[in-house]
Amino acid sequence: MARITLKNLKHAYMPNPVNDEDWALKELNLDWDDGGAYALLGPSGCGKTTLLNLISGLLTPSHGSILFDDHDVTRLPPEQRKIAQVFQFPVVYDTMTVYDNLAFPLRNRGVDETTVNKRVLEVAEMNDLTATLGNRASGLTADGKQKISLGRGLVRTDVNAILFDEPLTVIDPHLKFQLRSKLKELHTRVPNTMIYVTHDQTEAITFADKVVVMNVGEVVQVGTPKELFEEPHHTFVGHFIGSPGMNVLACEVKNGHAYIAGKKIATANKAVAKAGKSEIGVRPEFVKFARQGLEARVVKVSDAGRFSVVETDSAGGRVRLLVEEGGAIPSETARLEFDPAATRIYSNGWLAGREGRP
Amino acid sequence: MALELKNVGKKVGADVHIHPTDLTFEPGSFNILLGTTLAGKTTLMQMMAGLEKPTSGEVWFDGRNVTGTAVQKRNVSMVYQQFINYPNMSVFDNIASPLRVARLPAEEIRTRVGEMAELMRISAMLDRRPSELSGGQQQRTAMARALVKDSDLILLDEPLANLDFKLREEMRDELPRLFAERNCVVVYATTEPTEALLLGGQTAAMHEGRVVDFGPTGDIYRNPSGLESAKVFSEPPINLARASVKSGWVLLDEGVSWKADKGLAEGEYTIGIRPHHVSPVRQSTRSVVIEGKVKVAELTGSESIIHFHAHDHPWVSLSHGVHPFETGRFARFYADMSKCFYFDADGHLVDLSPAGKAA
């Protein structure tokens, strides 16, 4: 259990990085509270796995330092950092029973058998593994194996943090839901700091108290799922979180206000006069069909069950909105109304008035 | 050019992989096989393609029995979950390969590959090797290769499963457009109900080697023929509970009761109610209160997924907005019983109104 601090952390895989693109991970300062549930979210190649490997010690950063409770661990190998990790593909010791798998990390550290037994039984109970303790680990299904990998982290009392590297990749979709809520439930029962790496927004936001959104080697926003949903600091966050993602519409800015095709759009923030690209961002959840508003043409309606995703074409570009099951959908031309409290101006991708990196 | 499965089944030793199945896919149709892993989707597809021989029944295509015809002679294309491309060929050559096999003139190959690459948005990558592409581009290449020839039957076996979440969303959006103007039969296997719904078309819900339901996707979702079909078609999983109907009232084991719909005979039922009809706020006048202990609260920012236990029976509630709940506390949820399904002892849906109730 520890607070994790990343100080001026940077990493490049090549020896002499020159350009911005040479850095797999751009400079980063972060503080993670002890016992928090965090997610690193981003598309493939955004640097999230690099960051995870730096924390676990499988990689040594080219610049900056990593502190666990103010204790510098930057140069320590993984085994001395007291972390546990669950990998993308389940790692179990095939020839051992489930019990021996769970006991393995403790026995390696010379813990006496009475304590081992007590811990293993506790963890098995938490992970629903009690019934299979005597079975060979190799015979279990993928989700059972992932529970073992996790269990090997949970049995230890000295663990600073548990890291998850896309742990649900090989899990069947209908079991994903169960395992996901199991992880969440476990976090409420054990006080470990947990860091969860994924490209799946649903996994990230359902698991984590705080999500770190990354794109091309840099952190774009750190926030609670609610903050990321309600006030994305960058159009990328708006797009990446939410399904479908935030609508981003081209607009003009006059006196701090946004206009689409000459029509003023009420927004929550004001644009700062500045050269560059100006856009309006509004989530599909905050767009409604109305008597007045932006003119648009309905292009496509997709039935998603409890709601429909309606795609429209407007002067600012494509606008998608969600219509509740049974709600009326105009057949051709329509007018769209944006909820002003949830409509924002972005300049050069960043939330206007809040420019700059977190 | 319809594809017909007539009593097609597959046994391996004593194991039944596919129970005898009858299905007809019309030309120009988009058909989804929805089911969990091992439900038999891949086996069924392989029998459609001619990669596997059924142990019973016949496969007909365009009015001809093609059961024993080798896959090479059937004009079939297939896309797999893994991105399968020829590693030593450029993207252009990869896409061109089926046309070269068909001995088309070089000029025509060039135009058709060009068009397909345009459609798949990989025009800029034509000179590269597959290994130099991202996962999404590799899968687009594989799809382009499958679509470039005029196949009569196109089979897609979970083609988006290995892609990043956002990429999957984009491609799912584009897919129906790719098939819109073709007259071929498209079969698409997926494990995800939302994906099936958004793709539209028709869905065959599969469970343990059986097609349990078949029809237009939205209809199957709203009026599943039975318990298995409703389970396959719910994400998050549908809430199920045992109920008994007595003197005009429905009683749950949890001690909850409400007035029974007209025409619901006395007896034992399993009720199914999807999580979005169980909410922390009252949605309709027919909502009943279920009180339970909160186990996990997943807040996505736009929705709240609350797992709770009522008398040790697990329930899931899905609602709009952020509804914070402390785990371990008791809370009240409102289940809109006008939206619930009644399944009889055999798991068949009880049809309550001929007009069909909206789910």
Added chain:
Amino acid sequence: MNKTVNQKAWFFVAPVLILVAFNAIVPLMTVVNYSVQETFGDNVFFWAGLRWFEEILRSPRFHDALGRQLFFTGTILAIEIPLGVIIALAMPRKGPWVSVCLVLMAMPLLIPWNVVGAMWNIFGLPEIGLLGKTLNTIGFDYNYTRQPGDAWFTLILMDVWHWTSLVVLLAYAGLVSIPDAYYQAARIDGASSWAIFRYIQLPKMKRVLTIAVLLRFMDSFNIYTEPSVLTGGGPGNSTTLLSLDLVKIALGQFDLGPAAAMSLIYFLVILLFSWIFYTVMTRGEEQ
């Protein structure tokens, strides 16, 4: 059903079937035929029933040869398998040295068997061979053509030199197929190198090692060329393995009947041991 497609397949398989028939089935039947009859050549046969089998199974000569064979096979397996695994573990898994190591390892396997025999024959000569001369110079009384112990030593050393690489290559292939995540997980779990070997590397190598043991077992039972060139079964009969003995009976003494019976017994012994071994090694895998 369209049957023509299936019959086309037979057409492709036919050459192999004909080849196998000439290569295996016809000779095998000839041997079976010889093993139950007595012949002095000239195509004159007398029915002998199972007499040859009884004689062979009771003869001390066969017992001795079988004993020597089992000793030889047991010894080389006990040396080559662990040694091969150790070398494979020591080989680099990444980098430019991988191909260098692989080429070095493949080298002994590329040399024709009779050349291997001839090489060691000269190598071990006490007067001029590098090995023989060196051993004698530093004080060992080494002469493989006269002392049975020395002959065995040379024979086993030669086999180990020739065939350990095969075990190395197979074990190495098993090792490199283990995903990195396993090693990382083990480091995080605080596992010692021994624990990593015992619980990750060995279980993951089990399949290829089964194949290695089977191959080496069958090959060493069949070994002929190298010992025949090296010692010719001597001194005396001290290194006469089963195959050498068989050839002596068949070609040296022209006792075709007993030789045929012996080769059938020989064949059955190999089959039996391989089957037992395979069943034991793969048991418990298919749950």
